[in-house]
């Protein structure tokens with residue numbers, strides 16, 4: 677039996693959204709109230725269609741904690757269960773919310789990602805050269821590519837692990853991005869959320885909502901340089917292979933103190949894989 681979307685349910689969802697509750701929080705409440713996933717999806721789709729033409733609420737009126745991707749650090753554990761792997765908790769910061777994971781990826785997993793991504797990086801660079809359409813972004817001088825979610829066995833396994841560690845549905849994640857930094861390459865300090873003031877942002881948000889968390893995983897260590905830096909708090913995370921730095925941000929605002937960047941690589945090559953998490957399903 678499929679549950680129908682009643683006018684009451686629809687009205688309730690509209691009210692909750694107007695009060696500034698996130699879609700992720702609504703999904704959780706609806707599921708807890710016994711609504712089937714299909715009814716939840718149908719209601720949200722219907723309302724999203726209507727909401728596209730409505731102004732967004734001016735501010736998130738609620739002070740209530742909304743669900744965020746974050747590991748269970750209750751009792752300050754040294755290790756976390758990543759399902760198929762025991763992951764180390766090396767370092768945490770409260771504001772911004774940062775956690776550094778050790779032994780998140782095996783050496784073999786790092787190499788497999790580099791090999792799979794490297795083929796595609798080479799190809800995309802060739803295409804750019806052929807068309808002459810290479811655009812040089814001075815803020816980001818690395819080369820990158822995206823995997824599809826679940827594209828191959830390694831990617832799927834890592835995505836599963838991340839979902840379990842961060843207690844965030846796999847479907848809310850973007851495809852894994854791989855970046856390669858040659859000597860001199862860097863990623864200047866930036867925020868990963870989409871700037872609400874940019875004209876293109878509402879369109880981007882239609883697919884999965886805002887970004888709420890970033891996990892940067894180091895696949896290959898440079899010889900020198902290449903730390904992930906958080907200038908607001910003076911934190912530098914060393915790009916150690918297999919380690920990952922996660923940070924979350926509950927609103928698209930510099931007050932989250934999530935300004936971060938990739939410092940210039942001085943010697944050697946740095947490779948990272950980045951997983952961005954959205955507020956809701958990214959499809």
Ligand SMILES: O=C(O)CCC(=O)C(=O)O
Nearest residue numbers: 892903904937938948950
């Ligand atoms: O390479 C790094 O250390 C940071 C990467 C980053 O900020 C990103 O991928 O958004």
Ligand SMILES: [Fe+2]
Nearest residue numbers: 866867868936
């Ligand atoms: Fe970033």
